[in-house]
Amino acid sequence: MNRRYRKTIIAGNWKMNKTPSETKAFAEEFKALLPKTKWCDVVLCVPFVDLPAAVRGFKDSRVSVGAENLYFEKSGAFTGEVSADMLVDLDVKYVIIGHSERRQYFGETDVTVNKKVHTALEAGLSPIICVGESLEQREMGVTMELIALQVKSALAGVPAEQMRRCVIAYEPIWAIGTGKTATGDQAAEVCSFIRATIRSLYGARIARGVTIQYGGSMNPKNAAELLSHEDIDGGLIGGASLKPDQLMEIVHAANQD
Ligand code: PGA
Numbered sequence: 001m002n003r004r005y006r007k008t009i010i011a012g013n014w015k016m017n018k019t020p021s022e023t024k025a026f027a028e029e030f031k032a033l034l035p036k037t038k039w040c041d042v043v044l045c046v047p048f049v050d051l052p053a054a055v056r057g058f059k060d061s062r063v064s065v066g067a068e069n070l071y072f073e074k075s076g077a078f079t080g081e082v083s084a085d086m087l088v089d090l091d092v093k094y095v096i097i098g099h100s101e102r103r104q105y106f107g108e109t110d111v112t113v114n115k116k117v118h119t120a121l122e123a124g125l126s127p128i129i130c131v132g133e134s135l136e137q138r139e140m141g142v143t144m145e146l147i148a149l150q151v152k153s154a155l156a157g158v159p160a161e162q163m164r165r166c167v168i169a170y171e172p173i174w175a176i177g178t179g180k181t182a183t184g185d186q187a188a189e190v191c192s193f194i195r196a197t198i199r200s201l202y203g204a205r206i207a208r209g210v211t212i213q214y215g216g217s218m219n220p221k222n223a224a225e226l227l228s229h230e231d232i233d234g235g236l237i238g239g240a241s242l243k244p245d246q247l248m249e250i251v252h253a254a255n256q257d
Helices: 020-033 048-057 084-089 100-105 110-123 135-140 143-155 184-202 204-209 223-227 244-254
Strands: 009-013 041-045 063-067 094-097 126-131 167-170 211-215 234-237
Touching (some): 009 167, 009 211, 020 048, 020 063, 020 244, 048 063, 084 110, 094 110, 110 126, 110 143, 126 143, 135 143, 143 184, 167 184, 184 204, 184 211, 184 223, 234 244
Parallel strands (some): 009 041, 063 094, 167 211
């Protein structure tokens, strides 16, 4: 983390978990645990149907609510999809874009990711853009090339003034939901590389201000070590974000000096 130049953001990604009633109960429990002093940004990204309960539950608290996806068209005949305007109207602030599960199971590509990033930014949302390599790609030694490709294509055509609202999440696919966390050094190496890629596109000042998260089996035990690295500015947390006490422990790890 480097709080001097950029925000530290701890974000939960609930994936396809919890009903609206469970969301309400989570919000009550989580709010009761919130620290009074010292604070990193906290975002909870929840399934579409849970968004109203999450927004209501976290109203008047410092927790922001995010969606896990959106569609890039403004409106129209796209049965089952959700637009950026619908999210904004609900008071949603963030949206995860290009999570590896969406790339793997739902045909998301670098091209659709780029379209969705533009749609989110134009609507005033902050995209959390996910990038990451598979185990095979890491073993083939192409991690950095792949990450550069994913970052550059996600950001293609994004003007510098909108970059401030973009968050990048480095999520090695082999570490997601596997209990196999990247070591702090492995995660930091790629996060610094992502910052260098952004620097080559937008210059040093903007690159310094971008929040770059790590995601993949982050938990209360490994969070402090991961977050102690200069270029890791928070986490995108799946499994451990489903339990209020565990997510709060990670928030505390991010509140260290
Ligand atoms: P995990 O998921 O923390 O359960 O590994 C992270 C993510 O997929 O965002």
